Amino acid sequence: MKAVIDGIIAEKRDNPKHTKRIESFEGRFNIGLHVEEDEIMWINLIANNGEYTVSRDALDEYDLELIADPEDLMFFCNGQYSVTHMMMKKNRFGKRKLRFKGRAYGKLLALPKILVLDKVEH
Amino acid sequence: MVKFASQEWAELYIDAVNSNEDYAKAADWWTGDFIFQIDPHGGLEKQILMWVGLHKGKCTGCVRLKEGETYKMLEKGETPTGEPFEVEFVYAARIDVWQQILKKELDPIRALLSGQAKVTGDMPKVLRATEAAKQLVVSATTIDTEFYE
Numbered sequence: 001m002k003a004v005i006d007g008i009i010a011e012k013r014d015n016p017k018h019t020k021r022i023e024s025f026e027g028r029f030n031i032g033l034h035v036e037e038d039e040i041m042w043i044n045l046i047a048n049n050g051e052y053t054v055s056r057d058a059l060d061e062y063d064l065e066l067i068a069d070p071e072d073l074m075f076f077c078n079g080q081y082s083v084t085h086m087m088m089k090k091n092r093f094g095k096r097k098l099r100f101k102g103r104a105y106g107k108l109l110a111l112p113k114i115l116v117l118d119k120v121e122h
Numbered sequence: 123m124v125k126f127a128s129q130e131w132a133e134l135y136i137d138a139v140n141s142n143e144d145y146a147k148a149a150d151w152w153t154g155d156f157i158f159q160i161d162p163h164g165g166l167e168k169q170i171l172m173w174v175g176l177h178k179g180k181c182t183g184c185v186r187l188k189e190g191e192t193y194k195m196l197e198k199g200e201t202p203t204g205e206p207f208e209v210e211f212v213y214a215a216r217i218d219v220w221q222q223i224l225k226k227e228l229d230p231i232r233a234l235l236s237g238q239a240k241v242t243g244d245m246p247k248v249l250r251a252t253e254a255a256k257q258l259v260v261s262a263t264t265i266d267t268e269f270y271e
Contacts (some may be wrong), residue, residue: 001235004235004249007246008245008246008249011246033235035236070232070236071229071231071235074231074235074249074252075252077249078249078250078252080252117246117249117250120250122150122151
């Protein structure tokens with residue numbers, strides 16, 4: 001997932017349309033990768049001063065905690081699954097595809113603009 | 123049965139991809155050749171590298187690199203010079219992971235996300251081609267393949 005997130009942010013950074021948002025967006029996110037029925041692997045994303053770092057493990061202090069099957073997360077990142085789809089549909093474990101904890105709704109709403117690839121006309 | 127990643131298998135793979143209409147549709151915009159890197163484990167003693175040429179929904183060639191032959195990884199936006207084995211992407215995994223993928227026991231994207239396989243190259247471009255990636259695997263599953271048990 002680190003490569004996925006790093007790749008998307010690098011592409012956004014190269015696009016002048018996104019530069020301001022990428023530079024100004026800040027937040028600390030725990031991302032739980034729901035890999036097995038009873039197993040969640042934690043990574044974290046910190047956005048600070050235009051720098052984005054993805055590391056292993058969960059942060060003690062965070063703005064938002066997201067949990068999703070990595071494959072669903074990837075389809076969210078490539079634009080195949082919308083936010084609504086992620087919030088409403090169930091994953092292969094019978095849970096909602098995207099679950100979150102925390103009250104930073106502004107950051108939650110802004111996150112797709114950071115983590116979802118732009119549509120490209122082929 | 124044909125040994126996986128042998129030159130004979132590579133030639134069958136070209137036909138398999140080119141007769142897969144779902145691949146042609148999913149990858150009609152795709153340009154960018156791959157190296158499939160098969161890392162040793164169990165019955166496979168040495169790494170195998172296979173060049174796969176992919177252009178707009180077609181497989182333009184598939185060659186098992188000979189010992190000592192190397193490939194060149196193109197930078198994002200770099201134009202190929204026409205030398206052999208210039209690629210935009212490397213998909214690397216151990217032979218047992220390849221085996222699971224080709225037996226449809228493991229999804230190639232799931233392998234990637236779980237760290238069992240690794241892609242080197244422009245990740246956003248790969249992310250936009252997940253269906254094409256799946257169809258490349260589907261194509262491979264049509265070949266009666268012998269593995270390195």
